[in-house]
Each structure stands twice: as C-alpha cells, then as structure tokens.
Amino acid sequence: MNAWLNRFPLSVPESLRTPEEAARLELAHALPDCSVTLESVPAMGDGFCLFREKSGYRIAGGPAGLLYGAWRLIFSLTACEELPDRLESAPRYALRMINCWDNPDGTVERGYSGSSLFFRGGKLDYNPERIRVIARLMASVGLNVLCINNVNVHFPGQLLLEDDLPDLARLAEIIRPFGIRLMVSVDYSQPMRHGIPTADPLDTRVQAWWAETASRVWRAVPDLAGFLVKADSEGRPGPFTYGRNHAEGANMLAEAVRPFGGVIVWRCFVYNCRQDWRDTKTDRPKAAYDHYAPLDGQFASNVILQVKHGPFDFQVREPLSPLLLAMPKTHLALELQLAQEYTGHQIDLYTMMPMWQEIFEELPDSAIMSVAAVSNWGDDANYTGHPLAAANFFGYGLLCWDPHTDPRRSTELWARLTYGFPAEQEKKLADCLLSSRRTYEKYTAPLGIGWMVTPHDHYGPNPSGYEYDLWGTYHKASRDAVGIDRTEKGTGYLCQYPEEIRKKYEDPASCPDLYLLFYHRLPYSFRMKDGRTLVQRIYDDHFEGYAETEAMRETLRSLPFPEEDRAVILERMDRQVHNAREWCDIINTFFHRLSGIPDGQGRTIYE
Numbered sequence: 001m002n003a004w005l006n007r008f009p010l011s012v013p014e015s016l017r018t019p020e021e022a023a024r025l026e027l028a029h030a031l032p033d034c035s036v037t038l039e040s041v042p043a044m045g046d047g048f049c050l051f052r053e054k055s056g057y058r059i060a061g062g063p064a065g066l067l068y069g070a071w072r073l074i075f076s077l078t079a080c081e082e083l084p085d086r087l088e089s090a091p092r093y094a095l096r097m098i099n100c101w102d103n104p105d106g107t108v109e110r111g112y113s114g115s116s117l118f119f120r121g122g123k124l125d126y127n128p129e130r131i132r133v134i135a136r137l138m139a140s141v142g143l144n145v146l147c148i149n150n151v152n153v154h155f156p157g158q159l160l161l162e163d164d165l166p167d168l169a170r171l172a173e174i175i176r177p178f179g180i181r182l183m184v185s186v187d188y189s190q191p192m193r194h195g196i197p198t199a200d201p202l203d204t205r206v207q208a209w210w211a212e213t214a215s216r217v218w219r220a221v222p223d224l225a226g227f228l229v230k231a232d233s234e235g236r237p238g239p240f241t242y243g244r245n246h247a248e249g250a251n252m253l254a255e256a257v258r259p260f261g262g263v264i265v266w267r268c269f270v271y272n273c274r275q276d277w278r279d280t281k282t283d284r285p286k287a288a289y290d291h292y293a294p295l296d297g298q299f300a301s302n303v304i305l306q307v308k309h310g311p312f313d314f315q316v317r318e319p320l321s322p323l324l325l326a327m328p329k330t331h332l333a334l335e336l337q338l339a340q341e342y343t344g345h346q347i348d349l350y351t352m353m354p355m356w357q358e359i360f361e362e363l364p365d366s367a368i369m370s371v372a373a374v375s376n377w378g379d380d381a382n383y384t385g386h387p388l389a390a391a392n393f394f395g396y397g398l399l400c401w402d403p404h405t406d407p408r409r410s411t412e413l414w415a416r417l418t419y420g421f422p423a424e425q426e427k428k429l430a431d432c433l434l435s436s437r438r439t440y441e442k443y444t445a446p447l448g449i450g451w452m453v454t455p456h457d458h459y460g461p462n463p464s465g466y467e468y469d470l471w472g473t474y475h476k477a478s479r480d481a482v483g484i485d486r487t488e489k490g491t492g493y494l495c496q497y498p499e500e501i502r503k504k505y506e507d508p509a510s511c512p513d514l515y516l517l518f519y520h521r522l523p524y525s526f527r528m529k530d531g532r533t534l535v536q537r538i539y540d541d542h543f544e545g546y547a548e549t550e551a552m553r554e555t556l557r558s559l560p561f562p563e564e565d566r567a568v569i570l571e572r573m574d575r576q577v578h579n580a581r582e583w584c585d586i587i588n589t590f591f592h593r594l595s596g597i598p599d600g601q602g603r604t605i606y607e
C-alpha cells in the first residue's frame with residue numbers, strides 16, 4: 001500500500017536520471033491516453049505553467065517544475081477537477097523539507113510506523129524500491145528536501161560524513177530524479193572525534209575541519225542541501241559550552257558549506273530541560289525567543305533558523321511561537337510534526353490540516369521562507385502505520401506549496417485519489433478526518449494546557465506525570481485553580497508578542513477559550529463566555545470527546561475501505577475509543593478530586 005500512489009503503480013527503472021524524465025514516465029503511466037507536451041524553461045525553477053490546448057495539454061516549467069506540473073495534471077484529471085485553460089503555479093517556500101528522526105540502529109525516534117526505511121544495524125541499509133516510492137510520494141506533492149537521520153546524532157550517526165559517505169551518495173542518486181535533495185543531521189562536536197580537543201566555533205582547527213569535511217561531503221553529493229543541527233538542546237553539544245552564542249556557532253558551519261551552495265538549518269528548540277518545578281521565574285515557552293530574537297540580523301545568509309510552530313513542543317494546541325514574528329532579518333523555517341508524538345501515535349485519528357490552517361492564519365506571509373516537518377513514515381507496509389495518517393503527509397505537501405490551501409480541499413483530494421469513494425462517502429470520510437483534531441483535543445488535555453500525557457512515551461493520560469519533573473511543562477493544578485499566568489503580571493511570556501496579539505489573549509474574559517489555560521491561571525468556578533464554569537467545561541469537553549470518538553468509529557465502519565486498510569483502521573479505531581475513555585475518566589477524576597465540584601449533569605466521574 002503506497003497511499004495515494006496506489007492509483008498510479010509504477011516500477012521506476014534504475015536508468016531514470018532527471019525530473020523531466022520522471023515527469024514523462026509518470027504521465028505515460030498515469031494518463032496513457034492523454035497527449036501532454038513538456039517544454040523546459042529552466043528559469044521557472046520549481047514553478048510550472050499548465051496549458052489546456054486543443055489536442056491535449058502542455059506543461060512549461062523548470063527542471064523540477066515539469067514534474068510538479070505533471071503531478072498536478074495527473075491529480076486533477078484523476079480527481080475530475082476542473083482545470084482552467086492556463087494554470088500558473090510556483091511553490092511559496094524554497095525548501096519544503098521532511099525531517100526523519102531515524103537512527104542508525106533502525107529505530108525511529110517518535111516513529112509509529114515500524115522501523116527506519118533508511119538504516120539498519122548501524123548503517124545505511126535500505127530497499128531502493130521503497131526509497132523510490134517515498135521519493136515519488138514527496139515529488140507528487142511538491143516536497144524537495146529529505147533529511148534522513150535523527151537530529152539527535154549519536155554514534156555511529158557521525159559516519160554518514162565519514163565511512164558511510166559513498167552509501168549516502170548512492171542514496172542521493174536514487175532520489176535525485178524526483179527533484180529531491182538530501183540533507184544530513186550533524187553532531188556539533190564531530191571534530192572532537194578526530195583529535196581536535198574542542199568544538200569551539202571560533203577555534204581555527206574546528207573551522208578547518210568543517211571546511212575540509214564540507215568539501216569532501218559535497219564532492220560525494222554535489223547537490224546536498226545542507227546540514228541540520230540540534231545544538232545545546234536536550235543534552236546535545238553546542239557552542240554554549242565555549243561561551244559562544246548560536247550566531248557564532250551556526251555561522252562557522254555556514255562558512256564551511258557556503259562554497260558548495262549548502263545551507264545550515266539550525267533548530268531553535270533550546271530551553272532549560274533541568275528545571276526545578278518550584279522555580280516560577282523560568283517559563284519554558286519563553287526560551288526560544290529569549291535565546292534567538294536578540295540575535296536577529298547576526299546570522300549568515302545561508303543559515304536558516306528552524307522554529308517549532310508553538311513555543312512548547314508540538315502539543316495539541318499551542319499558540320504560534322512568538323519567535324516566528326520576531327526575526328525579520330533572518331531566514332526562518334517553520335517546523336511541523338507529522339509524527340503523532342503527542343497526538344495519538346498514529347493509533348488515534350488526528351488530521352492536522354485544520355491546526356496548520358490556524359498557524360498560517362496568524363503567520364504573516366513574509367515571516368518564513370521554508371517549512372520542515374518531522375516525518376510520519378516507517379517501514380510498515382503502508383508507510384504511515386495508520387492508513388489515514390497519509391492524509392497528513394499529502395496535506396503537508398500541498399500546504400508547503402500554498403499555505404492557504406483549504407484543509408477541506410486537500411483532505412477531499414487525498415480521499416478521492418486514495419479511495420475513490422462515491423461523493424457522499426467521500427464527504428463522510430473527509431468530515432471525520434477534519435473533525436478529528438478537535439475531538440482528540442476534547443478528550444485530552446483541556447483548554448490549551450497540554451502535557452497531561454504519560455511521560456516520555458507520550459501516549460495516554462497522566463495529569464501529573466510531567467508536573468514535578470525537570471522539563472518545564474507545568475499546569476500547577478491545585479485545589480482552587482489551574483493554569484499559568486503568562487501575562488505581563490505573570491511570567492511575561494505574552495509580552496514577547498506584538499501588541500495586537502497581546503491584546504487578544506491578555507484578558508481572561510476575552511481570551512479565546514481554547515487558549516485560556518495556556519495564558520491564565522483561573523479558579524475552577526471561573527465563568528466561561530457561555531456561562532459554564534471552567535471545571536464544567538472541562539468535564540463536558542471530555543465526555544463530548546469520548547462520544548465523538550464512538551461516533552467516528554461508526555462512520556468509519558460504514559465506509560467501503562479496501563480490506564487491508566479496513567482491518568487496520570478499525571483495529572486502531574477500537575484502540576482510540578479505549579484511549580478516549582481512559583482520558584475522559586482520568587482527567588475528569590483528576591479535576592473532580594481537586595475541585596470537589598460535581599458534574600452539573602450527574603454523569604459518572606470515578607473517585
């Protein structure tokens with residue numbers, strides 16, 4: 001099962017060399033009766049123009065643009081979408097990246113679809129056929145950069161730049177005809193493996209090592225996109241050890257890769273992960289802004305700062321990271337997570353496009369230049385574990401091309417290409433997918449609070465699991481109140497935003513409900529806008545979320561999925577219903593015990 005590519009089966013010959021050849025091949029297989037002319041216009045880059053002509057179609061485009069145009073035509077004709085006589089299209093973002101968190105031993109950090117597609121037994125070891133499927137999936141939705149290894153680089157991950165370089169070069173060759181460039185996560189302290197006693201970015205021996213390494217690596221993989229770096233984060237080495245800031249650290253690497261047209265993608269996920277929960281001054285969501293905003297303008301032009309969409313870490317609901325609004329002189333990339341780390345492990349249904357739509361509504365068009373998402377693939381037969389999780393991958397590609405893509409359009413298109421149901425059933429499936437995020441949100445952590453998950457594993461409820469720990473992820477629920485005051489009077493987090501955003505959230509009376517407990521500490525008796533008390537709203541959401549999950553199971557049972565998908569979908573749906581019940585019971589009991597306030601509707605809450 002290759003998700004939507006099932007419709008377009010193709011065995012790719014090893015002789016394939018260029019995206020233009022790939023475009024011809026895809027068109028010949030998917031639309032054998034359609035006459036399509038390709039016109040190469042290198043200056044159009046990744047863009048294309050699709051013309052409807054008397055005798056067929058013409059696609060003009062740059063090298064990869066022809067392939068993207070071909071897919072656009074294939075999708076539209078297969079899905080019976082109306083095409084204008086002339087359709088000009090170009091991606092909004094330069095780098096449209098997938099970040100795999102795959103480890104050399106074949107495990108995948110936060111992976112829920114089996115083992116790695118790239119690594120086994122400490123080295124690159126893959127099935128080229130499956131890599132081609134992944135490359136076709138990426139190209140079909142316009143994605144162009146693939147980082148294959150975990151940002152947490154542990155030995156022997158460093159060997160990708162050393163002994164395993166020839167294997168890396170072979171992998172690059174496989175994906176190149178699909179317009180996809182490789183990227184590699186690197187260990188900031190890697191020079192120390194080679195007799196250099198430091199990784200200080202201002203040390204000339206360190207600079208020389210990286211320059212020599214870059215030249216060797218780009219000789220092997222001339223179109224390598226660049227290096228991805230997690231530094232000074234969750235125990236990874238970085239420039240802080242040497243009293244250097246992250247501009248100094250990133251610029252040193254940028255200098256090394258500049259001659260080859262490479263970029264340094266530098267992650268901004270930097271915070272104190274050894275916090276004492278009694279310390280009320282430190283507020284983790286403030287960390288990224290505090291570290292990076294003062295450095296705006298100091299990064300080299302080939303450094304890209306990659307910022308997670310929210311200030312915490314991929315919770316079900318987070319506000320937009322204020323850092324994304326604070327660095328106008330820096331090339332920023334937005335980081336999303338397809339892997340369902342906090343959102344149901346690809347067991348629970350969680351379609352992300354509505355969440356991303358909210359992010360892009362708040363993000364000014366000029367704020368970012370690139371996008372990355374943590375992959376949700378593995379070597380499961382269907383690649384994404386849950387067959388319906390493929391909709392997220394598809395939607396992500398469309399969104400990188402056009403951030404204003406309507407979630408319903410991408411979801412319905414995905415459903416049509418994948419299953420080809422009659423219209424009414426397609427709508428039922430799309431409705432189910434599009435509402436799944438709110439449902440999941442209702443039965444898990446309430447009103448923007450996050451972090452009530454089982455520690456480390458991050459599946460299932462544990463309201464106090466992260467409460468007294470070191471990670472800075474507290475809700476401070478007491479007998480009277482819950483939440484953290486992040487306004488000016490509290491931790492001051494809200495002051496990191498421009499005025500109009502601050503205003504929207506600073507008053508609990510007008511703050512949108514779903515963000516209420518992210519920004520405010522409130523008593524359980526607080527009156528919500530609809531007149532319910534805060535605690536009643538928490539009870540209601542949890543009961544509702546559970547009920548919606550049961551209804552979702554009924555809908556999915558009624559749909560004519562192919563048997564192999566049906567079995568997996570329904571088995572996972574049963575587990576989701578169980579999970580939702582558990583969340584509902586545990587969270588409601590937690591707040592009932594603390595507050596002593598009974599449910600206004602007299603439903604069962606266990607003591």
Ligand code: GCV
Nearest residue numbers: 101109110151152230269313
């Ligand atoms: C790759 C969270 C995840 C980690 C991940 C980290 C990151 O902390 O739980 O698994 O590490 O984010 O984004 O670097």
